[in-house]
Amino acid sequence: MSTARLALRQVRYENKSFWRNPAAAYFTFAFPIVFLVIFNLLFGNARLTLPGGHIVKQSTFYVAAIVAFSVITASFTNLAMNVVFAREQGVLKRKRGTPMPPLAYLSGKILHSGVIALLLVAIIMVFGKAFYGVSLAGNRIPAFLASLAIGALSFSAMGLAITTVVPNADAAPAVVNAVILPLLFISDIFIPLTTAPKWLSTVGNIFPVRHFAEAMHQVFNPFAPGSGFQGKDLLVMGIWGLGSLLVAAKFFRWEPTR
16 A cells, blocks of 8 residues: 555544544634634724734734634644654554554644644634634635645644654643744734834744744735735745754654653
């Protein structure tokens, strides 16, 4: 059987395993919606001045931001924790000893995280349209899909890379959240940074979270010219993804630390 077919079989297995844990599935889908509702209740009717002087409701900002947050949650946070838990339970070691190619197994996990990310994005889009009147222009759909794909793949690679520094399953939530939560606050996800100090924006621009958020904000910005493609932001995400893939390829561990 080819590696591609084995990867698809692994996706089916991961999907069954995911939905057989209803509590984990519930919180995976509930958190982005809860954040979207809370932020819009608090700030949704406020006005946000965009570059160029255009003014929109902050609900437009938060729909785009929570779309990015959903992809990061599925592709980075959940994937990293899932892989660490599987390693500590000995699942990775057993898989490594089977005829299944390692690429097929890890590709299956990454593809499944992408499926979950797409479901989350679809829910947020429907929710944003129904309750906040935020929609995506037709000519922005190619840029939107390209940004989602590059973001999901890049953050999946980063999720695998971060597992190389997580010592055990108990430390996984602390390490992963310690890495991602500060970046979410300084990267136009939870808080608009239009009035933030310049140094904070400079720090945020180093990391891929800010660039993913900017790519999403651009496609949802009704006043932005063009098709919404943000070449620089996509390039930075791609570089981070490629670098993370190289780190994972060199240092990824299949066995738990003794």
